[in-house]
Amino acid sequence: MCSAANWVNAVEPLILECGTAVFYMETNSVGKQKIGQSDHGATLLRESAPKPWSRRSILAGAVGASAFSLLSVGSARPVERNSDDDTFAALEDRVGGRLGVCVLNTGSEALVGVRLDERFGMCSTFKALLAAMILQEIDQGALNAEQVVPFTERDMVFYAPVTSANLAAGGMTVEALARAAQTTSDNVAANLLLDLIGGPDGFTRRMRQAGDQITRLDRYEPEMNLAPRGEVRDTTTPRAMAFSLRHFLLGDGLSDAAQGRLIGWMQETRTGRRRLRAGLPSEWIAGNKTGSGVAPSMVNKYNDVAIVWPPGRAPVIIACYYDAPAAYNSIRKEDEAVLAEVGRLAAKWIEA
Numbered sequence: 001m002c003s004a005a006n007w008v009n010a011v012e013p014l015i016l017e018c019g020t021a022v023f024y025m026e027t028n029s030v031g032k033q034k035i036g037q038s039d040h041g042a043t044l045l046r047e048s049a050p051k052p053w054s055r056r057s058i059l060a061g062a063v064g065a066s067a068f069s070l071l072s073v074g075s076a077r078p079v080e081r082n083s084d085d086d087t088f089a090a091l092e093d094r095v096g097g098r099l100g101v102c103v104l105n106t107g108s109e110a111l112v113g114v115r116l117d118e119r120f121g122m123c124s125t126f127k128a129l130l131a132a133m134i135l136q137e138i139d140q141g142a143l144n145a146e147q148v149v150p151f152t153e154r155d156m157v158f159y160a161p162v163t164s165a166n167l168a169a170g171g172m173t174v175e176a177l178a179r180a181a182q183t184t185s186d187n188v189a190a191n192l193l194l195d196l197i198g199g200p201d202g203f204t205r206r207m208r209q210a211g212d213q214i215t216r217l218d219r220y221e222p223e224m225n226l227a228p229r230g231e232v233r234d235t236t237t238p239r240a241m242a243f244s245l246r247h248f249l250l251g252d253g254l255s256d257a258a259q260g261r262l263i264g265w266m267q268e269t270r271t272g273r274r275r276l277r278a279g280l281p282s283e284w285i286a287g288n289k290t291g292s293g294v295a296p297s298m299v300n301k302y303n304d305v306a307i308v309w310p311p312g313r314a315p316v317i318i319a320c321y322y323d324a325p326a327a328y329n330s331i332r333k334e335d336e337a338v339l340a341e342v343g344r345l346a347a348k349w350i351e352a
Helices: 055-064 086-095 123-139 174-184 187-196 199-209 238-249 256-268 333-351
Strands: 015-018 021-027 032-037 043-047 098-105 111-114 148-150 171-173 285-295 298-309 316-323
Touching (some): 086 098, 086 111, 123 187, 123 238, 123 298, 171 174, 174 256, 238 316, 256 298
Antiparallel strands (some): 021 032, 032 043, 098 111, 098 316, 148 171, 285 298, 298 316
16 A cells, blocks of 8 residues: 555655555655655655645644643552563663563553653554544544544545545544554544544543543654654653553443453554564464654654453553664664564563
């Protein structure tokens, strides 16, 4: 779906996750913009053009100017055992870069990790929370799962495997968009869903209502993936993400039916099979949501969040954010392998 023929006239691309292919944009001397390379090596180009003002850009600008309190998630803290665990720190020392991990045992309330409260760019991992918010709106009767959300060519951005296939139909249902955002990381689906809840500001407001005082969304896809070191927009911490996932997936954030639907979508997700799930025992049931960011102005970002069911044990939430040692022009398997190693170390801790 990520072809030059389909997307040469796109107007918003910056950074995106396209399965295992990630694209970035830079302007060259002839006024065209290079958008990385696909898995098949095809260079994507488009003419440079000013981006028109839209309700999306206005909303994003307003949110970017807002200040949010940066407090801890919730009022209660679980028992922390070796919270800055030497094994994860040693992994970071060995591979370089910056690694943030939170492994939360939802049965014992114990957790382990490293850089638990440092900010990392969410990239597409926010879509798991967005899907949860949409299901919550459906639970509360604010949205109808079968309501058709219209969209046109003007809404198209990188990466849109599901919405592009439904472009001729002119729309998709709310539930279908939520599933597409979670299972395929469809950026257009995510943007359309954000519009239903008040944009990035509405997303952040719902995180505060859920007890998460850290996680924030400030921009739409794909601009929200641009998060160089020191950026606070569109960020979370490993601890905050783990707690919020627990709230929606296992707590009182959603009805039982909605939780089952979201967990099913996470299990159905096929992106990131070389990341956390690659390091977990094959017999463990797991669901996840990845995020990736590649741009010349920042180091590569490899993220993955997951819920895991070890046999005979309570579910475990894993939130992993990895900033690679440098900026590369494509996703590297050796960097994804760092997340697989996090999965392996997490499994070892769970079974200890």
